[in-house]
Structure formats: C-alpha cells, structure tokens
Amino acid sequence: MREIHTDEIRDTVARLCMEACYYLPEDILAGFKKAEAKEVSPLGKTIINQLIENAELAAAEHVPYCHDTGMTVVYAEIGQDVHIVGGSFSDSINAGVRKGYQEGFLRMSVVGDPLLRVNTNDNTPAVIHTDIVDGDRIKFTLLPKGGGSENMSAMKFLLPGEGTEGVKKFVIETIEAAGGKACPPVVVGVGIGGTFDKVTAIAKEAVLREVGVHHHEPHIAELERDLLEAINRTGIGPQGLGGVSTALWAAVETYACHITALPVAVNIQCHAARKKSAVL
Numbered sequence: 001m002r003e004i005h006t007d008e009i010r011d012t013v014a015r016l017c018m019e020a021c022y023y024l025p026e027d028i029l030a031g032f033k034k035a036e037a038k039e040v041s042p043l044g045k046t047i048i049n050q051l052i053e054n055a056e057l058a059a060a061e062h063v064p065y066c067h068d069t070g071m072t073v074v075y076a077e078i079g080q081d082v083h084i085v086g087g088s089f090s091d092s093i094n095a096g097v098r099k100g101y102q103e104g105f106l107r108m109s110v111v112g113d114p115l116l117r118v119n120t121n122d123n124t125p126a127v128i129h130t131d132i133v134d135g136d137r138i139k140f141t142l143l144p145k146g147g148g149s150e151n152m153s154a155m156k157f158l159l160p161g162e163g164t165e166g167v168k169k170f171v172i173e174t175i176e177a178a179g180g181k182a183c184p185p186v187v188v189g190v191g192i193g194g195t196f197d198k199v200t201a202i203a204k205e206a207v208l209r210e211v212g213v214h215h216h217e218p219h220i221a222e223l224e225r226d227l228l229e230a231i232n233r234t235g236i237g238p239q240g241l242g243g244v245s246t247a248l249w250a251a252v253e254t255y256a257c258h259i260t261a262l263p264v265a266v267n268i269q270c271h272a273a274r275k276k277s278a279v280l
C-alpha cells in the first residue's frame with residue numbers, strides 16, 4: 001500500500017486546472033498547423049492563424065486560451081494499492097478545482113442547481129470519473145469542458161440494422177446541426193455501443209485521444225477516416241464561416257451492447273480542446 005495525501009491531490013488538481021486552461025496541448029497545436037496548411041478558404045486560414053496566435057499569447061502570458069474555462073471533468077485512474085489519507089477523495093478534487101480556478105483567475109462557469117441557476121463561484125462541483133486499475137499510483141486527466149460545444153453534442157439509439165452507415169449519418173447530422181455554434185475546428189468524439197450512460201462516457205473519452213492516433217481495430221480506424229473526411233466535406237469550416245477545416249480529428253470508442261441496441265453518442269469538443277494529465 002502506498003499512501004497519497006488529499007493535500008497532494010488538491011494541489012495537483014489545482015495545477016492541472018490552471019495549466020489546462022493556459023496551455024493548449026501539442027497535438028491540438030499541430031492539428032491547427034496541419035489544418036491551416038490544407039485550408040482553402042482565405043478567411044478560414046486567417047481564423048486558424050488567429051487561433052494559433054491566441055494559443056501562443058495565452059501560453060506566454062499564463063492566461064486562459066478561452067474565456068469559457070469550462071466545467072471541470074476529472075478522470076482518476078486509481079491504483080488498487082493506493083491508500084488515500086487526509087480526508088475524502090472527491091472533496092480533495094473539488095478543493096483543487098476551487099483553488100485552481102480562484103488562484104488562476106479562471107472564469108467560474110458552474111451553477112449549483114440547473115434550474116435555480118446560482119453560480120457556485122468556485123467552479124465546483126467537478127464531474128469525477130474513477131476507475132480502479134493495477135498499481136500504486138493515481139493518474140489524473142483533467143478536461144475543462146466548454147459549454148458551447150457540449151450543448152451541441154447528441155446521443156441516439158439507432159436500430160442495429162442501421163449499422164455503420166447509420167452511425168455516419170447521425171454523426172454528420174449532429175455536426176451539421178452544430179454548425180459554427182460548436183466553435184470549429186472541433187475534435188469529434190464518437191461512442192458506439194454500451195448502454196445509455198456508457199455510450200456518452202466513451203464518446204467523451206474519445207475526445208481525449210491524441211489527435212493523429214487511430215483506434216487499434218482496423219474497421220474502427222477506417223470509420224474514423226471516413227468520418228473526418230465527411231465532416232470536413234460539410235463546408236462548415238473554421239468558426240462556421242466556410243472552409244474544409246471543420247474538424248481536426250474524429251475518434252471513435254466502442255463497447256459491447258445489447259442485441260437489440262445500437263447506441264451512438266457524439267461529443268463535440270471546440271477548438272479550445274484542453275486536456276492535461278499528471279501521475280501521483
């Protein structure tokens with residue numbers, strides 16, 4: 001057993017909140033550069049160059065890349081040989097979010113009750129996903145999820161017979177309905193299979209996959225290629241103003257499902273595709 005103190009968890013989460021919001025990941029920056037080179041619309045090229053400049057300024061000045069610093073989604077892969085000491089695990093994550101958002105001057109974007117809509121003023125609570133894994137470490141991955149692109153995400157139960165073509169149709173319909181509202185160029189995470197809850201969870205996990213890395217199953221990798229091509233053929237383009245760079249990447253995650261079902265979820269991630277990990 002290895003002891004990990006909740007103070008260490010709080011401080012790590014606080015650091016990840018700030019770093020995720022200030023520094024856009026390398027794979028996303030590389031995706032911008034690749035998209036800019038391919039973009040045929042002059043306005044689209046200008047927009048992507050502005051996004052690159054914005055990312056460079058945010059990193060240099062340690063300020064958020066986007067005013068929407070998101071609702072904090074935290075993935076914790078907890079080694080089964082870890083003993084957490086000092087208090088409650090989820091309280092320490094929320095304490096980290098509070099500290100990170102207050103000390104980092106990040107916008108507080110969370111209301112405590114979805115209908116009464118009073119801001120909690122510290123960006124808590126986080127959405128916390130835990131997984132028990134081998135080992136004596138905890139890996140945290142933090143995803144500050146922006147509201148605009150999350151609002152344009154969607155889930156549907158297809159008939160099993162609709163198959164791959166049905167999946168493609170639903171993904172494209174979702175992307176077309178989102179248009180410029182999801183702040184393209186986006187990263188598209190697609191979940192296929194599982195249950196009502198599982199399919200949306202794996203769609204969000206797909207958003208975290210490194211841009212440029214395909215699924216290990218060849219038929220799913222082929223679907224990812226087809227989806228990216230079809231999404232970029234919609235003409236939506238950077239910020240919805242036309243062009244061929246609607247998505248930087250499309251990643252698909254799958255799970256087993258019931259014989260009667262073909263659930264599909266599309267989680268859209270705006271160009272502020274922030275993610276940051278740390279291991280304790």
Ligand SMILES: O=C(O)C[C@H](O)C(=O)O
Nearest residue numbers: 067068146147148149183
């Ligand atoms: O939350 C916001 O400030 C805006 C939102 O992220 C958006 O995409 O429009």
